[in-house]
Amino acid sequence: MKGMRVRAGRFRLYAAVAEGGFRRYATYRIATAAGVFTNTAFGLILAYTYIALWDERPGLGGYDQAQAVTFVWLGQGLLTVMALMGGGFEGELIERIRTGDIAVDLYRPADLQAWWLASDLGRALFQLLGRGIVPMAVGALVFDLALPADPLRWLAFLLAVALGALVSFGLRFLVALCAFWLLDGAGITQVVMLAGTFFSGMLLPLNVFPGALGDLARALPWSALLQVPADVFLGTHTGLGLLRTYAFQLGWAAALLTAGRLLQAAATRRVVVQGG
Amino acid sequence: METVGTTDLIELEGVEKVFDVRKKTGFLRRERHQVRAVDGISFTVPRGEMVGYIGPNGAGKSTTIKMLTGILTPSGGRLRVAGIVPSRERTRLAQRIGVVFGQRTTLWWDLPLIDSYRLVHRMYRIPDARFRENLDRCVELLELGALLDVPVRQLSLGQRMRGDIAAALLHDPEVLYLDEPTIGLDVISKAKVRGFLRDLNTQSGTTVLLTTHDLTDIEQLCERVMVIDHGRLMYDGPLAGLHEVGESERTLVVDLERELPPMEIESARVVKVEGPRQWLAFPAAQSAAPLVARIAARYPMADLSVREPDIEAVIAKMYAEKATS
């Protein structure tokens, strides 16, 4: 009975933290509008280059032209949701580690990882609504997009996005914790952002990558951020394949979150030894 | 050149600053209205004076400072500093004034303190000999010797403030503006900063205008104080006069040897009782000594302390009176 009440209290706490994450980004309306503008501009530019590419090679990577252009707009819509180029919580966490404020967080009754995860999921939800929908709508107005007619596939897509957000968090949490051991987290953040841009499909769909590079890219966690949700949206994975896809995302999420826990434990020991 | 011969270094006449503020009234509707942040202020500060400029938050203090430094352009009135119209010749004026923003350091975070001074040296084109002389003086008086090679990020708040004050003085400004120079500092740092400013003013004759929340700053440094509220100058004169004008009260906190009913003492009244401790309010202009003597004669007194009136309360009271009269 008591355990359940504690758990319910916990849930309420993290729900409030997530709501806080959502609200924090929702406050910046002009910044959001500016971001939407830029995502849309990039979407336009990239869509034309993809059209040129698929003009030369129709059916490249198993996509038709409409699917390829849809991929572009999905990328622009999910760019901030998955924090592919940064802009999530990690900068703030690194700053707290650098200044030593983290010691306070570590002694709070709430769990560090769960706290930031909740906050980051709140942010991701806002970015999906605030920065995902408008570019997608503009894309659909200007180009012929391959939008799913089946509402179930939209749901399947949303689940893939949610799992992708978990993987994205897991990656960035690991990166941020590195700041305990490095003087300045900017370098490592940048390297991981680079990997994220390259291996998520943001640069070019991973199924266009040649040979072994393509196989490697599809196996890495970053593919769970954009390539996988996009493929679910475009109907590449159905039935058992869809379940396999979710399992792939879940597997990476579990592995990364576990690694994050271990690293957090090590970091806590370090703070205790150093006396904060 | 210009008004160099006159003794007034800072001259304001009917200075106004009006902001257009847009307020959201609906989803997309916005209403514009005007806020008079500074509403016709006139005063002069002669060369060599040290003046306190106080008032509650949003009263127009920093707007005035921003106009005096040339950051903001006044909406009306006349304003001159060292004979220069600040908004028109901002960079020329910059050579002749020093500015310290209490909460915004101008020092270089990751570099040793001395590097920030070297930049000032070159940016203000200070002659080498003069720079060395001024730096030596600041280092000595502000006790910066051991800090010069320390990266600024490793300095304490008090050390940084002293560093910032030095940076503002290396080019021999005629006027020094200080915006909350003691905010957030510990008692010792506050004393050091105040001591330095007093010396600077008396020895070098630098004109100082300082805004502060800390009444002690004013008491220890300024013979003259100006109070601004709602963009208007409410008071301009000696600090003691402020208490009279505001009809403010000081508080005597008396610890009696045991719990007693509220004391009855002429020219003071008990405002609060808590166990054996009682609070008595009395006019700020009146001396506490006879009052203490009267209490000691009639009641078993264990300990006592005097509390100065809160500046915000004084100003609030002044404003309330002005509004009703």
Added chain:
Amino acid sequence: MADLTKTRAGQAGQPGRAGPPGQEGTGRLAQVRSGLRAYRLISAMWIRSLMAYRLSFVMSALGNFAVTAFDFAAILLMFSQVDRLGGYALAEVAFLYGASCTAFGLADLALGSMDRLGRRVRDGTLDTLLVRPAPVLAQVAADRFGLHRLGRLTQGALVLTYALVVLDIDWAPLKVLMVPLMLVSGAGIFAAVFMAGAAFQFVAQDAAEVQNAFTYGGTTLLQYPPTVFAKDLVRGVTFVLPLAFVNWLPALYVLGRPYPLDLPVWTAFAPPPVAVACLALAGLAWRAGLRSYRSTGS
């Protein structure tokens, strides 16, 4: 202390004791000189600051190199699947890419942190720049000057060199001259975009990202041949926001290819005046922005 009083008293009343402002004279030229000097001083401070974290600097320089190299990697990946894109071969696209990246890299190195202006307005630190005896534009331009941005420039220059080596161009003197002219003018046009973007932030402090659409978006657009894009888009970046003059027009002249909107050949030589005009307009926008800041304080 006594002699101190004396020196001070002896000097009281002399305007501009430290560094006489009249020494340099007034007027535009003196202002430009003082601005360049302030830019040099402040950027030198940032370089020193950066060196306080050497490892981090190396990593971010490499990162800067890599992130821009990815754009070219995408192009290489595309060409691993096709021989031509919009009718252009890899070497020709590399030429466009290298020119766009190098010109942008120059502007980015010089002014890349101007988009921090909005933040400075928000947290009030712009005021600390306004009380210094140097033009604010120069101080803002040098703000956070980062040598790690050499990464992007290097990368662009490498691809440009590669393109110049592999391309089979019939080099005439005018074509040779066109290459440096294109890079300098292109950098000027991008610099104008950075300046205009910063000026816009005086009005909308949170809108820093809008300018990314024109800077990073612009350079991405110019990496591909104009034949790839819709006519209206090409018209827009030719006549409205003249990004086409950065590299498309001059590069197509060097490559001996016609410009898609049937523009006359002489327009290939227009980039220098276009850059000057853009910079002048951006300068006016900056002045208007600063004036509005100084009248509203926000």
